[in-house]
Amino acid sequence: MNNYAIIGYIGxxxxxxxxxxSSIIKLRLISLSGAVCFVIYGMLIRAYPxxxxxxxxxxxxxxxxxxxxxxKEYFKLLAIQPQSEYLKFFLDFYAAEIKKFLPNFSYQPVDxxxxxxxxxxxxxxxxxxAEPCGNxxxxxxxxxxxxxxxxxxxxxxxxxxKSALFKEKGIRKIYSEPGTPKHEGYLxxxxxxxxxxxxxxRLYNLRLV
Numbered sequence: 127m128n129n130y131a132i133i134g135y136i137g138x139x140x141x142x143x144x145x146x147x148s149s150i151i152k153l154r155l156i157s158l159s160g161a162v163c164f165v166i167y168g169m170l171i172r173a174y175p176x177x178x179x180x181x182x183x184x185x186x187x188x189x190x191x192x193x194x195x196x197x198k199e200y201f202k203l204l205a206i207q208p209q210s211e212y213l214k215f216f217l218d219f220y221a222a223e224i225k226k227f228l229p230n231f232s233y234q235p236v237d238x239x240x241x242x243x244x245x246x247x248x249x250x251x252x253x254x255x256a257e258p259c260g261n262x263x264x265x266x267x268x269x270x271x272x273x274x275x276x277x278x279x280x281x282x283x284x285x286x287x288k289s290a291l292f293k294e295k296g297i298r299k300i301y302s303e304p305g306t307p308k309h310e311g312y313l314x315x316x317x318x319x320x321x322x323x324x325x326x327x328r329l330y331n332l333r334l335v
Contacts, residue, residue, distance in 0.1 A: 130170045137163030148273040151194055158187040201283040202245040203254075203291070208235035216243075216253060224270055227312075228305035231268050239267065244280050251275040254284060259301065264292070266302040281316045285332060300332040 140160030147153040161180040168177030206213050217224070217233055224231055236257070244252035252271040256264040271280045285300075292300065302318060304310035313330045321331035 130167060133163050133170065134167040137161070137167060149276045150274055151191070151277045154187045154191050154194075158184060158191070161187065199279065200245075200247050201280070201287070202248075203242040203284075203288060204245055204250075206241045206243055208237055208239070208241065210241075212250075213241070213243075213253075216250065220270065220272060223273060224268065226306065227270065227309040228268060230303075230305065233268075240264065244271075244284065246275060246280060249275075252280045252284075256300070262296055263299040263301060264297055266300065269302065278312075278315060281312065285316050298333065302330045302332075304330060 137160045140156055140163060144153045144157035144160060147156060161183040164180040165177045165184065168174060168180065213233075233255075238258060240254070240256045240258070242254045243250045244254060246252070250272075252269070252275070254269050255267040257267055259265050269281070269284070300318075301321070302313055304313055310330075316332065318330035318332045321329050
């Protein structure tokens, strides 16, 4: 196998990997990398149509990535009732996806729990349910984002932009139990830290200051 073929195989692998991404941003970034490889490959073997096509693909990805990173998006928290029919439908529809991150989650329609749909450009992109613990803390029961919107913007909106909402209600600490390693990585990215002082095993804590 010559060095030129290796570049082509790398490009093919990147394009195939991109198709498995649930995040549109990741899909475009990885696919963009694959297209760059194919441009280099096409030029090296003098397959100019391959290079031209992938140059066009690069420009298309750059255009959409620019839009994605610069567009002003609208986020909104929408409170929902414990017996909401839409909530039941949402949980049933995404049950398999939820299990990938929170395998132990089971919905309980408790009146005192906080329940919000997270709207992103009017699309119900996420669900947040939390249980009050004492006077100044919340325990997250579920913080879930649907496929296609997992670029951390929903989490940043919830735990950074809307931190004032929690503070207004007297919340100073937010706890979460990590579900799977992916969910644990998400918590760490959002600023949660391990809290060994709590009785629950491997509890994570975000302090609002």
